[in-house]
Amino acid sequence: MTAVKITPTKLSGVVQVPPSKSLAHRAIICASLAKGISRIDNIEYSKDIQATIKAMQSLGTKIEKYDDYLIIDGTTTYTKQNSEIDCEESGSTLRFMVPIAIVEENKAHFVGRGNLGKRPLNTFYEIFERQNIGYLYKEDILDLYVIGKLKPDHYKVPGNISSQFITGLLFALPLLDGDSIIEITSPLESKGYIDLTLQMLNQYGIKIVNNDYKSFIVMGKQEYQAHDYRVEADFSQAAFYLVAGAIGNDVVLTDLNLDSLQGDKATLEFLEAMGAKISVVSDGIKVTGENLAATIVDASQCPDVIPVVSVALALAQGKSDVINAKRLRIKECDRIIATRSQLNELGGTVTELPDGMTIRGVNEFTGGNCSSFADHRIAMMLAIAATRSSQPVVIDNMECVEKSYPNFWEDYQSLGGIIDVIDVEK
Ligand SMILES: O=C(O)C1=C[C@@H](OP(=O)(O)O)[C@@H](O)[C@H](O)C1
Numbered sequence: 093m094t095a096v097k098i099t100p101t102k103l104s105g106v107v108q109v110p111p112s113k114s115l116a117h118r119a120i121i122c123a124s125l126a127k128g129i130s131r132i133d134n135i136e137y138s139k140d141i142q143a144t145i146k147a148m149q150s151l152g153t154k155i156e157k158y159d160d161y162l163i164i165d166g167t168t169t170y171t172k173q174n175s176e177i178d179c180e181e182s183g184s185t186l187r188f189m190v191p192i193a194i195v196e197e198n199k200a201h202f203v204g205r206g207n208l209g210k211r212p213l214n215t216f217y218e219i220f221e222r223q224n225i226g227y228l229y230k231e232d233i234l235d236l237y238v239i240g241k242l243k244p245d246h247y248k249v250p251g252n253i254s255s256q257f258i259t260g261l262l263f264a265l266p267l268l269d270g271d272s273i274i275e276i277t278s279p280l281e282s283k284g285y286i287d288l289t290l291q292m293l294n295q296y297g298i299k300i301v302n303n304d305y306k307s308f309i310v311m312g313k314q315e316y317q318a319h320d321y322r323v324e325a326d327f328s329q330a331a332f333y334l335v336a337g338a339i340g341n342d343v344v345l346t347d348l349n350l351d352s353l354q355g356d357k358a359t360l361e362f363l364e365a366m367g368a369k370i371s372v373v374s375d376g377i378k379v380t381g382e383n384l385a386a387t388i389v390d391a392s393q394c395p396d397v398i399p400v401v402s403v404a405l406a407l408a409q410g411k412s413d414v415i416n417a418k419r420l421r422i423k424e425c426d427r428i429i430a431t432r433s434q435l436n437e438l439g440g441t442v443t444e445l446p447d448g449m450t451i452r453g454v455n456e457f458t459g460g461n462c463s464s465f466a467d468h469r470i471a472m473m474l475a476i477a478a479t480r481s482s483q484p485v486v487i488d489n490m491e492c493v494e495k496s497y498p499n500f501w502e503d504y505q506s507l508g509g510i511i512d513v514i515d516v517e518k
Pocket residue numbers: 113114115184253254255256259281282285395396419
């Protein structure tokens with residue numbers, strides 16, 4: 093593994109925001125379930141996206157990979173059984189693929205790495221128990237066998253553990269030979285991701301009845317229609333540069349769709365509430381800010397941007413609160429512990445709460461030796477924090493960004509970021 097030493101400097105320039113990982117997962121899956129040929133443009137081969145491509149190929153889908161697009165032929169999907177699915181560290185791939193893999197009778201083996209084996213799957217285990225679907229799993233590492241076939245049913249799914257369980261069912265249930273209902277048994281969090289799923293399903297010809305996010309009626313015997321699609325830019329990745337602008341860097345972001353349904357677009361609202369200014373410039377969007385004000389950030393609909401938004405809060409004037417953030421504890425790491433400990437390592441003053449943080453602003457960070465917690469979003473959060481540090485910032489495991497943004501360090505350098513790579517013994 094290698095560490096990166098960042099010499100603090102102001103970032104300046106234009107960055108094309110990489111494609112949305114969440115939308116890319118969805119487009120690849122929908123195109124793979126359609127009996128026909130689809131082209132998906134604006135693809136970046138992060139580890140998570142490669143996992144979903146390989147997962148669908150394990151079911152028999154023909155996927156041709158080109159520089160930045162895919163040609164997908166779903167005609168032969170479900171012609172292969174005994175699927176070996178390596179989810180890498182992708183919670184989306186895992187939760188989406190479990191229901192999809194058993195639309196037809198199958199024996200599927202799911203493996204993965206990192207923290208994935210520690211992330212909850214009980215929602216699916218309860219469905220398997222109810223439907224007599226065989227399953228065998230290990231604690232703490234992802235090594236899950238699922239044997240059987242998903243059935244039309246009245247599904248009861250909590251809305252506050254992961255929206256990904258609901259998305260996975262929404263992909264699979266239309267293909268069953270009967271109708272189903274998905275009842276959401278607790279207030280839905282990460283609702284924007286369900287909107288992305290419903291929008292994508294609609295583009296591929298699948299109709300879902302949405303009863304105000306309290307339940308979803310899914311008619312069976314539906315057929316996905318092949319559809320060409322271009323993946324729009326990722327607001328989860330844009331958040332790093334939006335915050336960078338708010339804390340004094342000079343970054344223009346291109347390719348963002350301001351009408352996007354992505355929940356992480358809320359980053360703009362958080363920064364505006366702190367007094368940052370958002371302007372549309374000739375080639376994109378720019379955020380500027382000074383003397384940012386403290387605010388209250390509700391994490392319930394946009395968990396992924398909280399680490400980097402916390403960088404802005406940690407440099408704001410006054411005391412901010414991050415609330416409804418409990419689910420940050422079940423991502424690639426416990427992101428409340430990681431954000432609190434690493435911003436405090438840099439001289440911040442962050443206090444941890446069971447479901448959030450209290451953050452008191454400082455004028456600037458001091459610099460220091462930090463841990464990425466092997467989490468791409470923590471590594472990228474620290475890289476943005478480094479632009480407002482008085483001393484260098486060292487971050488371990490710089491490779492972890494490949495999970496979602498393989499070109500992050502190149503883009504960071506293209507914006508003037510000064511990095512030195514440090515080889516650390518294995
Ligand atoms: O459906 C998706 O694409 C995602 C849903 C979110 O998970 P939760 O619904 O568990 O919050 C988010 O954290 C993840 O990065 C991507």
